[in-house]
Amino acid sequence: MTVIGHDAEVATFHEALLSGRLHHAWLLTGPEGVGKGTFARAAALWMLARAAGPEPVGGGFTVDPAHRIAHLFDAGSHPDFKLLRRLPKDKSEELARSITIDQVRTLQPMFATSPSLSPRRVVLIDAVDDLERGGANALLKNLEEPPTGTIFLLVSHAPGRLLPTIRSRCRLLRFSPLAEENSARVLRAALPESDAGEIAALAAIAEGAPGQAIRFAGLDIDGLDRAIDRIAREGDATGLQRLALAKQLSGKAAQARYEAFLERAPGRIAQSAREGGDIEAKVALWSQARSIADGAVRLSMDQQTTVYEVAGLLAKLAG
Incomplete structure (x- = not known):
């Protein structure tokens, strides 16, 4: 140990x-x-x-x-x-x-x-x-x-x-959060079957708490974050990106990634608020996203509809 x-x-x-x-x-x-x-x-x-x-x-x-x-x-x-x-x-x-x-x-x-x-x-x-x-x-x-x-x-x-x-x-x-290299060491020990790319992605999102990131193993969180970030930066005027993401994250097999999305998406809005701009509007978007995410699983809300709605809030970051 x-x-x-x-x-x-x-x-x-x-x-x-x-x-x-x-x-x-x-x-x-x-x-x-x-x-x-x-x-x-x-x-x-x-x-x-x-x-x-x-x-x-x-x-x-x-x-x-x-x-x-x-x-x-x-x-x-x-x-x-x-x-x-x-x-x-x-x-x-x-x-x-x-x-x-x-x-x-x-x-x-x-x-x-x-x-x-x-x-x-x-x-x-x-x-x-x-x-x-x-x-x-x-x-x-x-x-x-x-x-x-x-x-x-x-x-x-x-x-x-x-x-x-x-x-x-x-x-x-x-106890303080770990440095990223130490988070990676913890994750490598806990997830010996994960490749270097996944360990690096998990260490990056761990923010010094690898115990929190372990539950994302095998969920391609890096890919999920890229999809979230693209909608936040570029918007989604046609709704096609949101629809594609909603389809990917629906169904019993996608439950774990769906729950990861509900956690990662509000965090991306909070990150945008920390970067500046219309902070009051961004905080309001974060509050909406957090409220939906908190009740989605507990209330058994429709997965596709929920993802589409939360992704719509992300899209508003792009103006």
């Missing part, structure tokens, strides 16, 4: 642990998709392996995959590690809206005993923003009276939404 592009954050964590002043709770903040969750899992494994022995060798959070603790961790059966995240609804792939208070309560039996394999125990919540109110209050009690040897790693994309009392109990570690 390799942490890419966050050397300063790794060094900060190392220094805190090796100095003997490791805070019991860390709030890992920054944009979604920059690698906070990967950092947290790697840090958790490294701490558990180091505490149980033999001590990992190498820089960063390097742990030999053959290490006995790595085997338990990768199998999800380490008794001193607990991961809380949103669970699938029923038997579907759709995730629940929140991390429930019942999930937080599952920590109590673990806290009632000493750690099993070493003096160290780690609880990772990804993301703590997803805690329902009752769960947040239950977690706060644990942060106020932390069990001996327990380290809490709390991933947050929007720390301003958290209870101030939770934030005040944590040491803050901020």
Whole structure:
């Protein structure tokens, strides 16, 4: 498990642990998709392996995959590690809206005993923003009276939404967007079957958050962006470009590209607004496009009609 592009954050964590002043709770903040969750899992494994022995060798959070603790961790059966995240609804792939208070309560039996394999125990919540109110209050009690040897790693994309009392109990570690070359390294590791052209295109649209760009793999986002950009720059007086794009993005097989279009098109309008011109008019276009995009999938709106309408808003950028 390799942490890419966050050397300063790794060094900060190392220094805190090796100095003997490791805070019991860390709030890992920054944009979604920059690698906070990967950092947290790697840090958790490294701490558990180091505490149980033999001590990992190498820089960063390097742990030999053959290490006995790595085997338990990768199998999800380490008794001193607990991961809380949103669970699938029923038997579907759709995730629940929140991390429930019942999930937080599952920590109590673990806290009632000493750690099993070493003096160290780690609880990772990804993301703590997803805690329902009752769960947040239950977690706060644990942060106020932390069990001996327990380290809490709390991933947050929007720390301003958290209870101030939770934030005040944590040491803050901020993560910035990655440089494009580091985004490309993350994407190459995550998508080994993708060619260099796709990796470059995904790294460019990632804007420093490769975790967000991974879901676009295999969708020819570069080609989709070119079609969006052409309509935005040249307009579409005949409507033929919009019609062709609407046909391409309709049907069950095109669902993923259709949803990508709904996300990319408003972003192209926002980009135009940042470049200047009639900013008030462009913001109004962006608001319309965002409103349509937000409701399109949820309301099962007709795909062709939706694409044609949003592309029409893009065309207005060309005057």
